[in-house]
Amino acid sequence: MRGLIEKDLRLTLVRKQTLIIFLVMAIVMGLSNNGAFLIAYLTMLALVVGTGSISYDEYDNGFPFLMTLPFDRKTYVREKYVFSLIAAVAAWCFGALVFAVMDMVRNNGAGLSEIPMMTAVIPSMYLATAIIVPLQLKFGAEKSRIALFVIFGIVAVLAIGSSSFLADSVNPFVSVINILHDLPGAVTILILIAVCALVTAISYLCSVRIMENKEF
């Protein structure tokens, strides 16, 4: 798996324009003093790059060639989840560092206490990866975008529909948000991590199954 991570890292580093955009965004957002947005945005971009590595493997009929190399399909799938996680954590750390430096310069570190709570960003954003990876493997880069829109569309319709027809007291979406809001921050983060781990585990099993049945 190390070789595959190295491959994706090299491909990411080659895309210098993306990295420069990351850097400029971080500085601009750091200057705007919105730490939460800076960290969330960078983490999301990193996850887009992480899952985007599947599109790159697919590019120009590259999958059949790649899949003849000596690693199994399960390892390939596992690497995509691990690489996305590494990218997200690295981007989060970078964002947190920029935020911390800016905060020290401008507010004498008054906002540093917010940083631990911002770790919630990683599991929250990683949930999107857990949805995207199996879709990309099943449908390819282009069709998976349509599938993703359909899924988010259904969720949005359910959320909006439930708020229109159900009272807040019986609306499951509102109930979950209220419960999370009332819990201590650390517990909320732990719950998010647990949910994320569960969804990722299911997503991984689906992805392995998709990949093992895939023909090139």
Added chain:
Amino acid sequence: MSDIMVLKNVKKTYKEMTAVNDLSLNIKKGEVFALLGANGAGKTTTIKMILGLAKASSGDIEIESGAKIGYSPETPYFPEYLTGMEVMKYYAGIEGDKSKKDTAYLKGLLELTGLSDNKIKVKNYSKGMIQRLALAQALISDPDILILDEPTAGLDALGRKHNLELLKRLKEEGKTVIINSHILHDIEAVCDRGVIMKKGKVIDTWTKGESEERLEDKFVRLVGEE
């Protein structure tokens, strides 16, 4: 010579189309074996099944335990912003064997296929150079079985001669080579045996020196028949 690969009654169907039908082959260790046939004969599907890229609908494919396979596709794609050496390091990295990442080893493979460790990026490579790079890449893991899809297609006369010499050398080293090619002169020059396929079936076999008839004539006679 013992068999390194055996295909038993292999069949592959895609919905209502049968790409390979009841194919049985035995490939011996150290031989250069040819898969011959017109377009759509089932050669590529057979290679895909051997490589594990497609699953056989029925039948068995048995490969000697522990045998490593190297593959050079007909239309290889390499990241075009890398140099030849960087491509070699990139694939050696994926394969994960530390001893195969050694620069001198990879440089040796590039030179073996007629390339050099220079700063030219793949995007500036000719088709022939890319074909050679694909061959060098296929050799990284020091495979026991080498599967080459059209290894001399797109090469000029010198490139073809070089690749054919290389194949003979690999055979001398004991490697088993499976070639899928339309260039029958090249097949006659390097292959020991082969099968001629048509509509997913083996319609005849060919062995070097078995008859006076040229392979091309035999091929046209058999494949041209309705």
